[in-house]
Amino acid sequence: MRMSDAAALKVAGVTLSFGGVKALRDVSFEAKAGSITAVIGPNGAGKTSVFNCISGFYRPSSGQVLLDGQDISALRPPRRAALGIARSFQNIALFRGMTVLDNIKLGRHAHMKTNLLQAMLYSGAAAREEEALRRDVEERIIDFLEIDHIRNMPVSVLSYGLQKRVELARALAMQPRILLLDEPVAGMNREETEDMARFILDVKEEWGVTILMVEHDMGLIMDISDHVTVLNFGEVIAEGLPAEVQADPHVAEAYLGSGDPAALMKRLHEEAEH
Amino acid sequence: MIIGTAKESYRADEALLTTKPQRVWMAIFLAFLVIVPFSVNDYWLYMVCLMTINVVAATGLNILTGFTGQVSLGQAAFMAVGAYTVAWMERDLGTPFLVNLVGAGLAAAALGIVVGIPSLRVKGLYLAIATIAASFILHFVFVHWESVTGGNTGINVAPARIPGMELTTYFQLYWVIMPVTIIMVVAAANIFRTRIGRAFIAIRDRDISAEVLGIPLLQYKLMSFAIASFYAGVAGGMWAYFFRVVTPESFPFMMSIFLLAAIIVGGMGTILGGVVGAVFMTITPELLRFVVEWVSPWVPNAGTLLSPVRTIVFGGLIIGFLVFEPQGLAEIIQRVRRFFRLWPFRT
Amino acid sequence: MSDWLFFIEVSLAGLGSGALLSLTALAFVLIYKATQVVNLAVGEILMLGGYLFFAFAAGMGLSPWVAIPLAVIGGGIVGGIVERGIIRPMLGEAAISVFMVTVGLGSVLVGLVELIWGTDPRSLPNFIATAPLFLGEAYVSRKIAVAFVVAGIVVTVFLVLFRFWRGGVALRATATDQAAAYSCGINVPGVFSLAWIIGCATAAGAGVLLGAISGISPTMGIFGLSALVVVIVGGLDSILGALVGGLALGLIQSWTGTYLGGEYTSVVTFSLLIVALMIRPYGLFGTHEIERL
Ligand SMILES: Nc1ncnc2c1ncn2[C@@H]1O[C@H](COP(=O)(O)OP(=O)(O)O)[C@@H](O)[C@H]1O
Ligand SMILES: [Mg+2]
Numbered sequence: 001m002r003m004s005d006a007a008a009l010k011v012a013g014v015t016l017s018f019g020g021v022k023a024l025r026d027v028s029f030e031a032k033a034g035s036i037t038a039v040i041g042p043n044g045a046g047k048t049s050v051f052n053c054i055s056g057f058y059r060p061s062s063g064q065v066l067l068d069g070q071d072i073s074a075l076r077p078p079r080r081a082a083l084g085i086a087r088s089f090q091n092i093a094l095f096r097g098m099t100v101l102d103n104i105k106l107g108r109h110a111h112m113k114t115n116l117l118q119a120m121l122y123s124g125a126a127a128r129e130e131e132a133l134r135r136d137v138e139e140r141i142i143d144f145l146e147i148d149h150i151r152n153m154p155v156s157v158l159s160y161g162l163q164k165r166v167e168l169a170r171a172l173a174m175q176p177r178i179l180l181l182d183e184p185v186a187g188m189n190r191e192e193t194e195d196m197a198r199f200i201l202d203v204k205e206e207w208g209v210t211i212l213m214v215e216h217d218m219g220l221i222m223d224i225s226d227h228v229t230v231l232n233f234g235e236v237i238a239e240g241l242p243a244e245v246q247a248d249p250h251v252a253e254a255y256l257g258s259g260d261p262a263a264l265m266k267r268l269h270e271e272a273e274h
Numbered sequence: 275m276i277i278g279t280a281k282e283s284y285r286a287d288e289a290l291l292t293t294k295p296q297r298v299w300m301a302i303f304l305a306f307l308v309i310v311p312f313s314v315n316d317y318w319l320y321m322v323c324l325m326t327i328n329v330v331a332a333t334g335l336n337i338l339t340g341f342t343g344q345v346s347l348g349q350a351a352f353m354a355v356g357a358y359t360v361a362w363m364e365r366d367l368g369t370p371f372l373v374n375l376v377g378a379g380l381a382a383a384a385l386g387i388v389v390g391i392p393s394l395r396v397k398g399l400y401l402a403i404a405t406i407a408a409s410f411i412l413h414f415v416f417v418h419w420e421s422v423t424g425g426n427t428g429i430n431v432a433p434a435r436i437p438g439m440e441l442t443t444y445f446q447l448y449w450v451i452m453p454v455t456i457i458m459v460v461a462a463a464n465i466f467r468t469r470i471g472r473a474f475i476a477i478r479d480r481d482i483s484a485e486v487l488g489i490p491l492l493q494y495k496l497m498s499f500a501i502a503s504f505y506a507g508v509a510g511g512m513w514a515y516f517f518r519v520v521t522p523e524s525f526p527f528m529m530s531i532f533l534l535a536a537i538i539v540g541g542m543g544t545i546l547g548g549v550v551g552a553v554f555m556t557i558t559p560e561l562l563r564f565v566v567e568w569v570s571p572w573v574p575n576a577g578t579l580l581s582p583v584r585t586i587v588f589g590g591l592i593i594g595f596l597v598f599e600p601q602g603l604a605e606i607i608q609r610v611r612r613f614f615r616l617w618p619f620r621t
Numbered sequence: 622m623s624d625w626l627f628f629i630e631v632s633l634a635g636l637g638s639g640a641l642l643s644l645t646a647l648a649f650v651l652i653y654k655a656t657q658v659v660n661l662a663v664g665e666i667l668m669l670g671g672y673l674f675f676a677f678a679a680g681m682g683l684s685p686w687v688a689i690p691l692a693v694i695g696g697g698i699v700g701g702i703v704e705r706g707i708i709r710p711m712l713g714e715a716a717i718s719v720f721m722v723t724v725g726l727g728s729v730l731v732g733l734v735e736l737i738w739g740t741d742p743r744s745l746p747n748f749i750a751t752a753p754l755f756l757g758e759a760y761v762s763r764k765i766a767v768a769f770v771v772a773g774i775v776v777t778v779f780l781v782l783f784r785f786w787r788g789g790v791a792l793r794a795t796a797t798d799q800a801a802a803y804s805c806g807i808n809v810p811g812v813f814s815l816a817w818i819i820g821c822a823t824a825a826g827a828g829v830l831l832g833a834i835s836g837i838s839p840t841m842g843i844f845g846l847s848a849l850v851v852v853i854v855g856g857l858d859s860i861l862g863a864l865v866g867g868l869a870l871g872l873i874q875s876w877t878g879t880y881l882g883g884e885y886t887s888v889v890t891f892s893l894l895i896v897a898l899m900i901r902p903y904g905l906f907g908t909h910e911i912e913r914l
Contacts, residue, residue, distance in 0.1 A: 048914070055486045057914055081488030089914060093483035095476045097543060106472045110488030116497060119468040120461035126468050127288070134284045174488065345717050392895070396902040398716055399659050403853050404898050406846070407891035414888035482912055531724060538721060582735035589728025596722045597710055 007066075008033040008210040009178050014053055014063030016046075022234055023049045024060065029229040029236055031178065036204055036211045038221045038242070041231035042255055047214040048090055050231070051180050054212075055087050056080045067178065082110035084177030088167040088184060090214070094155040100166050101151045104137050107173030141169050145199060161192040168199060172207070179203065181213040185220060193217065197224055222246070230254065290463055307456075311448045319444040323516055325556040326455045327509050332536045332552035333462050333545065334505020339534065340542030341471070342498040343478030344393050345402040350529035351409035352382040352503040354416060356510030357520040361429040362422055371434035371441075371515065375454065378511030379504040385412075386503025393495045397481075409527060416522040428521030431514045441515070451512050458505060463545045465501075474498055478543070535588065539595045541602030550603045558591070559584045629759045631879045632872060637765030639871015640772035641831055645848035646855065646863035647776050648824035653857045655792050655816030657716065658708060662723040663824045664845015665730040670696045670825025671745065671832030671841065672734055678746045685748030689829055696825020697818040704817035709810070727842060735839050742838035749833055768830040775823065776864050783860060792816060847874070850890055854897040856907020866905070 007030035016024040024046045031037040039047050052058040054065050056077035064073045072080055086107070094103050112133070118126040142148055145165055150158060155166060164184060171179055184200065185193040201224055203209050215221055221228060221242055228245040230238040232254035238245055245251055291297045311319055335349045356378035363374040389408040393401050416423045423429065434441040434450065441447050465471045473494050476484035485491050514520050532555065540551015562584050570576035595602055648663045673695040677688035703726060711719045754763045783789040795802040795812045803809050824845075828837075831844060851870050855862025870890065877889045903909040 052914060057482065057486050076490070077486045078488045078490045081486065087486065089483060091914075093480055093914065095479035095484075097475050097479050098472065102472055102475075105469075106476050106484075107487060109469050109473055112469045114468045114470065116465075116470060116501070119465050119470045122290075122464040122467055127285075130288055130468060131284050134288060138284070170487070392898055396898055399720055400853065400898060400902060402717065402720070403849065404895060407850075407894045407898075410887050410891045411895075414884070417884065482914055486914065534721065535725075538718075578739075579736065581740075582732045584732070585735065586729050586732030589725040589730075589732065592725030592728070593707055593722050596714075596718050596725070597707055600714070600718065 006033050006068075007031065008068060009054070009212065010064075010066040010069075011050065011054065012064045012066060014050070014060045014065070016049055016053060016058055016060045016234075024053070024234045026063070027231070027234070027236055028063075029239060031210050031212050032227070033210050034204065034208055035226040036200065036213060036224055037227045037229060038225035039212065039214045039229050039231060040216070040218075040221065040245075045231040045254075046234040047231055048182055049234075051087060051182055051212075051214065054080075054178075054180060055085055078110060081174060084175065085180065086171040086174035086176030086178070087180035088164070088171050088182060090182040090186070092160075092163045092167060094163055094166060094170075096154070096156050098155065099152050100147065100155055100158070100169075101137070101142075103155055103166055104141060104169045104173050105133055107170040108133050108137075108175070111175055137169075137173055141172050144202070145169050145172075146195075161188045164188065164196070165199075168196075172203065176209050179209050179211045181211065181215075183214050183216065185215065185217055193220060200224060218246070288467060290460075290467070304456075307452060311445050316444055319448060321557065321560060323444055323448055323451050325553045326451050327512050327516065328533070328536065328552040328556050329549050330455050330458050330512070331506050331509035332533050332540070333459055333548040334502040334509070335533050336537045336540075336542065336545070336548035337462060337465070337474070337505070338498050338502035340537050340544070340547065341466070341478060342474040342495065343481075344390070344495060344498060345398065345534075346405045346499075346502065347402050347527075347530045347534060348389060348405035348409040348412075349502065349506050349533045350525040350527065351412040352386060352506035353510030353513060353529070354412065354520070354522075354525040355382040355385055355503075356507030357514040357524060358416065358423055358429070358510075359507065360511040360514040361431045361520045364432045365429060371436075371450075375508055375511045378514075379507040382507025382510070383500040383504040386499040386506075387496050389503075390496045390499030393499065394492050406527070406530075409530060413522055413527075423520075423522070426522060428519055428524070431518045431520060433518065434515045447516055451516070454508065454512065458508065459545065459549060462505075462548075466545070470494075470497070475543070532588075535592050537602075539591055539602055541604030544602075544604040546607065547602050547604035550607065554603060555588075555591070558587065562587060626758055630761070631875050633756065633759055633761045634765055635872040635875025636868055637761070637769045637871070638834075638875065639868040640769040640776075641827055641834075641844075641867075642848050642851050642871050643776050643864045643867025644772035644827040644830070645824060645845060646851040646867050647779060647860060648820045648827070649848060649852045650858065650860055650863050651779070651792075651823065652816050652820040653852070655795050656704075656708070656813050658719045658723070659716070659849075659857065660723045660817075660820070661720060661845065661849070662703075662727040662730060663820070663848065664842035665727040666696055666699060666821045666824040667828035667831065667845060668734060668837065668839065668842045669699060669730055670828030671837035672738055672828075673825065674829045674832065675738070675743060675745055675837060678748070679743075685746060689748075689826075692829050693822045693826045696828070697822035699825075700817040700819075700821025701814055703821070704814050708817065709813065727845075731839050731842065738839075740839055742836050744836040745829075745832045747833075762834070764834045768834060771830060772827070775826070776860065776867075780860050780864065847890065850894045852904070853894060854904060856904025858908060859904065859906035862904055862906035 010030040012028050014024055014027045015022065027046070027050060039050065041047055049058060053060050056075060064071050066072065067083060067085065072083065095106065098106070112129055114126040114129055142151055145168065147162070147165060147169060150162060155163060158166065168184065181200070185196050188196065197220055200211060200213070204211055213225065225242055228239060228242050229236060230245055230251050237254055238248045238251050286292065291300055310322060314322070331349055331353055335346060339345050359378040359381040360374045363369050363377050389405060392404045396404060417426055434447070441450060473484065473489045476487070476489060477491065477494055481491055510525065536551040536555040537548050538551070539555055540549065541547025563580060566576050566580045566583065573579070599605065645663060645667060649660065652658055652660045670692050674688050674692035677683045677691045678685050683691070707722055707726070708719065711722060749764045749767050752763060754761045754766050783792070791802070791807045792812055794805065794807060795809055799809055831841065847870065848867070851866040852863060855866030873893065874886045874890060877885045897905070
């Protein structure tokens with residue numbers, strides 16, 4: 001799928017507060033179908049909160065979330081997942097009691113049909129569905145993300161970078177139309193970051209998935225994103241092409257309290273490296 | 275990656291028993307179960323049946339607590355519901371005993387769903403305490419709903435019948451209880467080969483992320499409660515046919531703690547753990563009896579020591595396993611297996 | 622006797638046992654506040670307190686006024702040993718595992734008491750005068766009145782301590798954030814031990830009072846279950862909740878026991894618990910922790 005002008009996902013006037021504290025104020029932006037949109041901003045700006053509103057974990061006090069033009073604001077998180085909103089988490093949320101393979105398989109849950117009785121009997125239908133899932137996960141996801149060697153390991157023994165990759169795998173198993181990635185390369189070394197960038201681009205190109213990504217790594221954002229939205233104190237303060245945003249003095253001010261883009265770059269690189 | 279035989283290998287990989295030694299050991303074990311009733315005396319057959327009933331109840335609890343992470347201290351109360359259902363169906367409906375066992379499971383499951391409703395609002399200890407509350411309320415119902423439960427005196431249960439025969443001896447009952455148990459344990463294992471089992475484990479590990487990944491929490495938590503109570507109900511139903519009388523004191527609160535202890539000692543979150551835990555915890559008090567009998571020539575009034583010693587050992591086992599071997603007996607078994615590798619079979 | 626007078630007497634008796642519930646609930650709260658552990662063995666420590674008093678006063682013939690502090694100290698020592706021996710190694714384990722450890726501990730304590738003193742109920746030597754007490758026209762058992770006053774004072778003292786005393790503040794800080802407490806120079810393991818020692822000592826003291834009123838037996842630990850209901854309803858981390866909840870439950874149990882019949886007390890108690898959980902899952906006065914993704 002090519003990038004088009006149609007918005008696959010639209011956040012319209014979302015306001016969210018936690019007991020008086022406004023985490024998001026009238027936030028609006030959109031992600032065009034088949035594009036990569038980056039959401040950036042200082043820590044505490046509300047980026048994760050926006051993701052939580054999109055996936056339904058938080059209920060905004062006003063505003064809507066539209067998926068392909070359809071208002072999904074009233075739907076519970078599992079329904080949204082079933083409609084194709086998949087995500088990874090800033091603080092890795094793999095299930096520690098399962099192997100890598102089972103974690104990935106779990107992602108397909110909403111698209112499967114086996115009911116309790118079929119499960120207890122492991123009936124023909126259940127067996128076929130599991131086998132088809134296994135094949136799909138092995139051949140399309142595990143091979144693609146180069147994680148064959150760890151498929152039977154418990155997730156708790158994996159390195160941070162590999163855990164992030166398994167999270168991506170699980171999100172892909174959800175058959176996403178929109179993929180939300182919350183800081184996908186945070187804490188990764190150069191090589192791991194490059195691998196991840198390649199995977200994200202491939203997902204966009206080959207799977208035709210619309211991607212929304214929170215990141216601090218400006219280099220990565222410049223390289224792969226098509227569009228950037230900047231949040232500060234819960235408000236959208238700038239958006240546009242990566243280069244435009246980078247040169248915007250408002251953005252630098254948000255990060256540093258000064259209008260110097262060069263200082264911004266330096267600061268962002270520091271944050272990316274922790 | 276294996277190409278060519280991929281189809282075969284995926285299917286084999288998803289099987290319940292994946293290696294040849296596993297299959298051989300399982301065959302030996304099943305053969306053993308067939309031989310047991312012919313080779314032990316009535317006392318041991320009684321013990322085996324009791325263990326087997328406890329295996330069903332513990333396996334159900336393990337699905338709820340060990341796999342889904344919803345701690346319940348009400349499993350015994352659901353056994354009671356199953357036992358009363360069987361007693362009532364035998365007395366007032368006269369339906370065949372297999373129907374009654376299923377009825378016992380379904381009645382308990384329905385109630386389990388009701389008791390599970392707080393699980394969406396409260397977690398962990400608060401939920402455990404809600405289940406304690408539910409079991410005390412049920413106890414009250416057993417005492418006071420006399421037209422159905424017979425009040426404090428309880429109900430006598432007619433023997434299970436198959437055409438042409440009443441099942442009254444332990445030997446006869448064994449051939450009902452054991453197959454039912456095997457079927458239920460296999461069914462429990464099967465759940466965890468599918469999306470439903472994965473959903474349960476995900477809820478246990480972190481329910482809020484599971485929800486965002488597409489798992490409706492209420493539905494699955496209640497499903498887990500229903501399964502656990504179904505198992506308890508069937509176990510209670512078999513118990514009723516085994517002891518032939520049900521009273522409000524047949525399933526004391528202590529029994530819920532016993533079942534939770536069984537899955538802790540056996541290993542939470544593994545099917546094997548629920549089975550070995552129930553067997554181990556049922557047999558230990560009996561072994562202590564032999565120990566006490568054995569020391570009685572040297573220890574004055576050893577007989578009166580038996581009950582306190584059992585209580586101490588019971589508590590000590592819970593503490594010991596939680597502190598030193600939190601994965602339970604199942605983990606010890608796995609370690610032994612790894613030690614011997616595939617001995618004595620080669621694949 | 623007028624109905625009103627009778628009602629007042631029933632209520633006074635209820636407040637008396639309610640104060641004991643508050644005291645026992647305090648033991649739960651102290652331990653929970655510092656260590657986030659729900660110690661189900663509080664009921665058994667309470668029982669042990671009663672038996673220790675029995676051993677010192679009846680067995681060794683000590684004066685009750687010596688035996689009481691010894692029983693309380695004994696409870697504290699057991700608490701300290703338990704904390705060091707089996708609770709601290711469980712640090713970082715799931716709350717429910719630690720909870721089950723305390724269930725196991727309760728079982729061990731019951732077994733030990735049965736082993737040493739047998740299973741028969743016993744009554745404690747009298748140390749409170751038996752002459753009845755009148756509040757206006759209403760009769761109150763003197764033992765219950767004494768229990769009420771003592772329990773009331775202890776709970777109030779802790780309520781004040783937690784507000785103003787440094788140690789109380791340390792305990793509260795530890796509860797909120799262990800890592801932060803460490804970095805502020807608070808001796809976190811010390812606070813843990815202290816909480817267990819004081820909590821178990823409190824429970825043992827409650828056991829002496831309860832034993833004085835209704836005798837002791839290995840099954841008296843069941844009283845802990847009622848106190849657990851109090852802390853669940855009042856909030857696991859709230860001393861105020863323990864006080865209010867204990868008195869309220871004491872009243873309710875006394876009323877239902879008298880007007881509906883003894884067999885109704887537990888069903889009413891637990892129904893209230895379920896209703897409270899559905900309305901306020903984290904207790905009337907407890908704090909609710911928000912989960913984040
Ligand atoms: N569950 C919550 N309860 C209270 N405040 C929250 C919650 N989630 C987020 N916040 C607050 O909202 C703001 C935005 O947080 P977040 O979305 O995590 O920022 P970011 O991801 O941009 O670093 C912060 O001030 C944070 O403290
Ligand atoms: Mg964030």
